[in-house]
Amino acid sequence: MEQYMMLHDYVSNAAAETALFYLISIFAIIMSVGVISDRNVIRSGFILIGVFGAISGLFLLLQAQFLALAQVMIYAVGITLVVVIALMLTNPRSEKDTSYENEPVSKDGSPISPFQRLRLIGPAFVGILSFFTIYTAIRSESWIASGEQVSPDNVRVLGTALTTTYSLPFEFASVLLLAALIGAIMLAKAERPTPVIEIGIDE
Amino acid sequence: MIPNAPEIGKLAFIIAFWICAIFLPVWAVSWAVGVFLPMIIEGQNPGPELALVADILRTATPILSVLVFIPLNAMFMVLYERRALALFTVRMGPNRVGPDGLLQTAADAVKLLLKEDITPRGADAVIFTLAPIVFFAPSIIGILPILAAITNNHPLFAITNLPTGIFFVLASASIPLVALVMAGWSSNNKYSLVGGLRAAAQAISYEIPLVLSLVTVCLMAGTLDVVKIAQQQDGGFLNWNILGGGALRGLDAAIATALKNQDWAPVIQAFYPYGAASFVAAIVLIFCSHILLGLYLTGACAEINRIPFDLPEAESELVSGYNTEYSGMKFAIFFLAEFTNLFIVSCIATVMFFGGGDNPFPQWFLDQLPLAGIQAGLGSALSFLINDMRLVDPDTFWAAIWVIIKVYSLVFFAILIRGTLPRFRIDQLMDFGWKRLVPLSLIAFLLVVFARVLVVSHGY
Incomplete structure (x- = not known):
């Protein structure tokens, strides 16, 4: 029985991995396009979960099980849900009200000021700039590809690295998060003067 | 009577x-x-x-x-x-x-x-259909690592044994939450929306004590692998994680040695090397693991929206919460997933705290009984089934029996809780989660970190 190709061989050969990579990437790209093109902000929030799920699939292909699961748990569920709930609470514009995006004219018909024009092209500029920065960074760097086998117990490897080699950056990151937490609490707890409700009976 | x-x-x-x-x-x-x-x-x-x-x-x-x-x-x-x-x-x-x-x-x-399957007018049809699927699918995926643990790593089920075990289960258990918000929002119904939002707020808050309690158990065990965690607890209830994650392993070994009429003092010395400090640490560990079980069960009840945490579907306030608008097949899937989740939660508790497929009797107790003869007799009588047909695998069979007993007892406990406690109010729920359970889980975590150094327990 040993001489035949078994399921394990089919799944773990390079061609299957490449095919899976392309499938997941195509899915992720379609989902990302969906996120930015959907008129309904909340629905695009839900589509974002699909993007994060696909990225965690890429991590799984790279045998980074822990990262893939953390991606699902933190990004796909935790952060996206908080974003979606924040969107619901702030009551975003409905899908019909799209006048703002399409017309580069100010509301009273006067010619638009340079500041407003900047506001229109600004996001596109930032997007293109960051895309090219990341693209050149990925392509130019000569990445060290090690032929070392990935340890199946990569949680242990990660834990050891975080508490020995990279303990200082790790601590810095946690201090940063703590500062953000305290800042958020300070902002939320800021004492506002309670609005005086006037129940006057006017004659 | x-x-x-x-x-x-x-x-x-x-x-x-x-x-x-x-x-x-x-x-x-x-x-x-x-x-x-x-x-x-x-x-x-x-x-x-x-x-x-x-x-x-x-x-x-x-x-x-x-x-x-x-x-x-x-x-x-x-x-x-x-x-x-x-x-x-x-x-x-x-x-x-x-x-x-x-x-x-x-x-x-x-x-x-x-029943007829109705999609209400004004609902977002795609997300409305997707929500029950997203709710149900993770419960199938999430049970897989547990399967390897409860069948004693049977060769057929060994494929589901992942090195990230319990983390995989937790990650897939967090996905249904998205589905609740999706269902609530896409139904185009204010009660559903409030139910979905309540579900999200509640589950995010209670996930922290839930995960921290399981993390502490993993810390005691020294691994995330559920099969290893289950195997560590083999050999009677004294080894189970509920009793301090193996803090009483020394006692178990000492009794076994004493029954053989040997000197048990060196065994105690080997397992509790720091004298009185070790005994105190063992007691602290036992105390903490009971707290951890309580935290886990509370968090899990809140995660799967059972009474007393069923605010997302509080029928007296929200009609039926996020599944108000669902009918027929889709409602059935929500229903199915809820009860499957209850089973999975009990399974995790069984594996993490109650020794998985381990029988509660210590080995030295079983040695007193005339079991070896019965075992040999049964083995030869059923030899055709065991060896030729491979219908029965004795290891897996007994493990499965014990798991079934333990899991359905825990389910019974959940039903007892449901029949006993009234529902929380939403602000009390948040208070209880953030001001009581989260600090308690952190304190338990800290105590376990220090106490487990003094005792030879699992994963030492």
């Missing part, structure tokens, strides 16, 4: 009947797909294609057995819950369909499947 003894008897009969009705088909399917069909195929010297088919069948065994198990289990759990609640509140419960209402939920399932 217990006045409701006949009712208890009927409940026991229903449980026995349905457990057979659930696990015999699961057993049959796993055996047929994993052992019998590949055995036939490979028996006649197959070509490469047929050999591959046999291999695929073997690989598909865990998922097929889960797919058979889930609907049957949900049917049983609904009936179990209704009859047990009836027992607690001195009512009759469903008792018309079949003998003693035995087939009530089977009839309910047929009714739900035949």
Whole structure:
């Protein structure tokens, strides 16, 4: 029985991995396009979960099980849900009200000021700039590809690295998060003067 | 004399009947797909294609057995819950369909499947349809690592044994939360929306104590792998994680040595090397692991929206919460997933705290009984089934029996809680989660970190 190709061989050969990579990437790209093109902000929030799920699939292909699961748990569920709930609470514009995006004219018909024009092209500029920065960074760097086998117990490897080699950056990151937490609490707890409700009976 | 003894008897009969009705088909399917069909195929010297088919069948065994198990289990759990609640509140419960209402939920399932499937006007149809699927799918995926643990790492189920074990389960258990918000938002109904938002707020808050309690157990065990965690606890209730994650392992070994009429003092010295400090640490560990179990059960109850944490579907305030607008098949899937989640939660508790498939009796106690003869007799009598047909694997069989007993006892406890406690108010719920449970779980974590250094426990 040993001489035949078994399921394990089919799944773990390079061609299957490449095919899976392309499938997941195509899915992720379609989902990302969906996120930015959907008129309904909340629905695009839900589509974002699909993007994060696909990225965690890429991590799984790279045998980074822990990262893939953390991606699902933190990004796909935790952060996206908080974003979606924040969107619901702030009551975003409905899908019909799209006048703002399409017309580069100010509301009273006067010619638009340079500041407003900047506001229109600004996001596109930032997007293109960051895309090219990341693209050149990925392509130019000569990445060290090690032929070392990935340890199946990569949680242990990660834990050891975080508490020995990279303990200082790790601590810095946690201090940063703590500062953000305290800042958020300070902002939320800021004492506002309670609005005086006037129940006057006017004659 | 217990006045409701006949009712208890009927409940026991229903449980026995349905457990057979659930696990015999699961057993049959796993055996047929994993052992019998590949055995036939490979028996006649197959070509490469047929050999591959046999291999695929073997690989598909865990998922097929889960797919058979889930609907049957949900049917049983609904009936179990209704009859047990009836027992607690001195009512009759469903008792018309079949003998003693035995087939009530089977009839309910047929009714739900035949109902019309309605998508309300103004609902977001795609997300409305997707929500039950996203709610249900993770419960199938999430149970897989647990399967390897509860079958004692049987070769057919060993494929589901992941090195990230419990983290995988937790990650897939967090996905249904998205589905609740999706269902609530897409229904275009204010009660559903409030229900979905409540579900999200509640689950995010209670996930922290839940995960911290399991992380602390993993810390005591020194691994995330559920199979290893289950195997560490082998050999009687003194080794279970509920008793300090192996803090009493020394006591177990000492009793075994004392029964052999040897000197037990060096054993105690080896397991508790720091004298009095070690004993204090062992007591702290036992205390902490009980707190951890409480934290886990509380967090899990909140995660799966059971009473007293069923605010997302509080019928007196929100009609039925996120699933108000659902009907027919889609509602059935929500229902199915809820009861499957209850089962999974009890399974995790069994594996993490109650020793998985381990029998509660210590080895030195079993040695006193004349079991070896019975075992040998049974082994030779059933040799045809065990060795030739490979229908019974003794290791897996006994593990499965103990897991079934433990899991359904925990489910019974959850039903008891449901019948006893009133529902929280939403602000009390948040207060309780953030101001009580989260600090408590952090304190328990800290205590365990220091205490486990002083005792030779699991994962030392």
